[in-house]
Amino acid sequence: MPSVRGRRGLVAAALNVPVEQQQHEEQEVSKSKRSTSPCLGVPKLKKRRALVDMTNAHKVHISFLGRKKKKKKQQEVKKTSSPSEKSQAEQRSSTSESTEGKSSENDEEEKEEAEEEAEEQAVCHVEQDLVTSEVPVEFDVDSENRDDCFMIPEYAKDIFDYLKSREEKFVLQDYMCQQPSINAEMRAILVDWLVEVQENFELYHETLYLAVKLTDHFLARTPIHRDSLQLVGSTAMLLASKFEERDPLSVDNFLYICDDAYNREQFLHMEASILQALSFDIGIPVAYHFLRRYAKCAGVGMDTLTLARYFSELSLMDFELVQERSSLLAAACLLLALLTKDLPGWPPVLQFHSGYEISELAPVVRKIYSMVAQPTSSELKVVRSKYSHEVFFRVASLPLVDYDVLEKTLEPQRFPLIQL
Template sequence: MALLRRPTGPSPTPQDISMKEENLCQAFSDALLCKIEDIDTEDWENPQLCSDYVKDIYQYLRQLEVLQSINPHFLDGRDINGRMRAILVDWLVQVHSKFRLLQETLYMCVAVMDRYLQVQPVSRKKLQLVGITALLLASKYEEMFSPNIEDFVYITDNAYTSSQIREMETLILKELKFELGRPLPLHFLRRASKAGENLKQQYYTGYTESEVLEVMQHMAKNVVRVNENMTKFTAIKNKYASSKLLKISTIPQLNSKAIQELASPLLGRS
């Protein structure tokens, strides 16, 4: 389930954020001098793509990502551990598919859940309540029509009442100060995919290949663990094995030598 959360370091200081902004500005300046292709130049006729503001929007999302970062050890010393979280996320992926919700809804659900768990100790018996409430909140934020609260009660096999879900919804919103506009991995993926080529991608994402290597290794490790039946958490693979999603989790490239080599250092293989 690490695929759903980008590993991050300790909470950044204002100096860290300022330095990051300066680096981004320098990258933009360097790219302009190199005459990097403007990938938004042909989008001016589509108001939904906001071509006049898109670069500022993504710069703001990068700042927000740092401010709302999740500590990779945020569950240390808590009643909840990483395995419990993984079981919950695996189940939430299945619920998300059953309700036929948007991709953004799932990513936001996990982000809301993690942000709450990071700042508020939660007992084991209420972990699923936090997860299903996070999915309800994400549905209200992203979906045109959110499932009814009774649907969420039913999907938990009546483990919680609608009143308990509403109460948890209030607690989460207060703890997060109603700040649900978190940038999602999907937002950055779409931008990076649009850029495509090496130099353009480095410019538009702000990352070099060496800077994303660690994340790539963790993703490759999870792919190998699933493909070699080293984990019971297979909801994501099953989801992306459907024809609707082009059976992307079944492509032979996921068993390639390149994936194996990326994963090797984290799997203790030579």
């Protein structure tokens, strides 16, 4: 059996091709192919940089702010060149240049300058959009979390400013006049029951707040019968759990807690009705988010924050406070908690981050104070019993701040200092 080395002669003989002619042809093929190609017969390709000609990248002009300055410096250097250099350049230049060529060069230079100015303005515009709001050093509460990527200290203030601006889209009015079959007392009973559902299923507090918001916004747009009020609240809690929870509740959970008063088809139909009524925009800012932010800005303890949460959760049942913005309500609850704990009322850092002064908070603080001091119904005890537990520092049993002390903080001009 012939070796591999000797097979070339056999194949050439079988094809009646002289060996010398075959070697000559192989040399020509090896010359024609690219050195980097491992295969024979591959046509020679034009070299190009990666990802240049695949799209319209060759049409994109990347501008740099320092480019125009460099060109100006080069022009100044040319102007300050020695007379000998100028004379040499004049000698090298052709004297047969026409006026048309000069005008075209001037036009090209003007176009380049106009493009550079437009690019520089565009870059400046982008940089201004990317600049975040500066926070004074004395009001900087996020620098301590600079190394924590989960706290995103660079965008914390911008996020809450955005949430506060978004509240304008979800301002509620007194909608009970549009509801012929329900009233504020029925709504309070429903919210009290939703608090119990949140506690039994150990849901997030954000889920409870969002469920109440969804219920109010749906009732503000759609008149319902009193028999469907619990269905609306249950479906709102179902939607809120899908929005906030890691492991949301199912329809079967609500079928059980409603004692089979409604069926699955009714839940699914109500879920679609709520989403369509709210145009699928259910990311509503709630007071619980702002409470945590304001408590961090004030640097208060967990007991003070829990007391403010207790006031805020009680306010969910009061229909008079439905019309208040969540950020304003959270600030008023925290102010009342600070005064109850005998802490400084409203420091400048809270005024800076919340955007509210004491004069703006005073009416809401008085409403919350009267609501806590004089409960309207003895049947609505779920919130009070919840915050009477030791897990919540038994804040429901704490005595409220004296009314005179409260008024001195809200309106200090009414209580002038007595000089002895």
